[in-house]
Amino acid sequence: MTAPAAAPEAVRGWIDADTAADPAAARRPLLAPEVVFEFPPTPSVGPDAVLAQSSMVMPPGWLGDDVEWALPEPGADPVVLRATGPGGGPVHVRVPGLPVPPEPMAAMDLLFSLDGTGRIARITGRAHHVHPQGTARALRPGDPAPGFVLPDVHGTPVPLRSGTSAGPATVVIFTCNHCPYSLGWHDRLQQVARDHADRGVRFLQINANDPAAGTVLDGVERSRERVAAGEFAGPYLVDADQSVARSWGARYTPEVFVLDAAGTVAYHGAPDADVGEPDLAADLLRDALAAVLDGRAPDRPETDVLGCSIKWSS
Template identity: 60%
Template sequence: MALAFTLPDTSGTSVSLHEDGAAAAVVVFTCNHCPYALAWHERLQDVARDYADRGVRFLQINSNNAEKYPRDSVDAMRARVDAGEFAGPYLVDSSQEVARAWGATVTPDVFVTDATGVVYRGAPDGDYNDPSLRAEWLRAALDDVLAGRPVAAAETKPVGCSIKWR
């Protein structure tokens, strides 16, 4: 899998996967309109905030075809960022190359990486309708990585809306 990427954020600034020597990076393929992505959104932002000072980089990527899905346009993404809805960069994958390289299939599709590559892939937790779960699967994977342990549950089934391919 080709992990490295550089994508623009909603202001056009280039952001790379590997910057600042982070111990781990979370990459979430998400979007503006999918009910699953919206249901998990706040839990994911909480993880980004809770782990920011622990050496975890948190990147969210919209790879949907914005021509067919205008709610996923850069302008619509920027409006959400400007409204303070994202705890970290919200990146534009207009070519869809990064989503394809990573094998992302749904929104949200969550990946955790460390120096060895992808160590977790799947859903944030077991039920998009239950905020009390607090993205527990993602948190457990990050806790394992930060403690230097192998991730106990390295894969769960990602649940969400299909990525809207060109």
């Protein structure tokens, strides 16, 4: 794994250190005293924090074997580096403690800002698939949710609201078939759906990814296989033209919205605080649902969303 020769020395050093015996020790001299690492869910500030977080979210080999780095925007400020795997395709993102997806998926660009001494002052992750123009801001608590009718994986239309009432609460989750975050949280989310089935709570899970922009695993055939295998506790819907994702301002997988009986957003965010901790059991979602079913506002109506970017058609 080698950074392009045209990249600044500190940037090359950061990438090349991935194969060092002690990556953190190799990277420390490259960092400015107030360096910032912007990687969800929260930024890290200072060399110690940056090195600690980077070792967790970008461990050695995190992008797989035989990765090549390129400068897609020569001369850009900040410096943009993009990783590609064998054959020129996009690479895996490996999340510690989670299985590697069986097919390549879009990774992210790494943006490096340097200080006046040439040391790294900021590292930022940016999705390869940028959000298209015209995408609404994400719905926030208090917003009315736009209605929709989407087909499930077998083509049966499923509306957001069933009849004249949406029931006491509706959970809408934008997800997919390959993102390690979606896979990591999947079982927890299905258990929440099963635990609330007798309360009349509707769970609608939506795949808005364009398979041509991401991976064939997001095609409808794979979605049907997962449904047939009993992996979903509720309808799995296909947002083929991505109009629902755009109107809801969804950007990530998984991204969770909880609506009250009136169809107003009561919660927007992540299932829980850590995809790598199954014992959390989607507690943020569970707490939000408990509040809505009790007729009150959630204590935490909005949390940071952590996941892969939706793979947009354009």
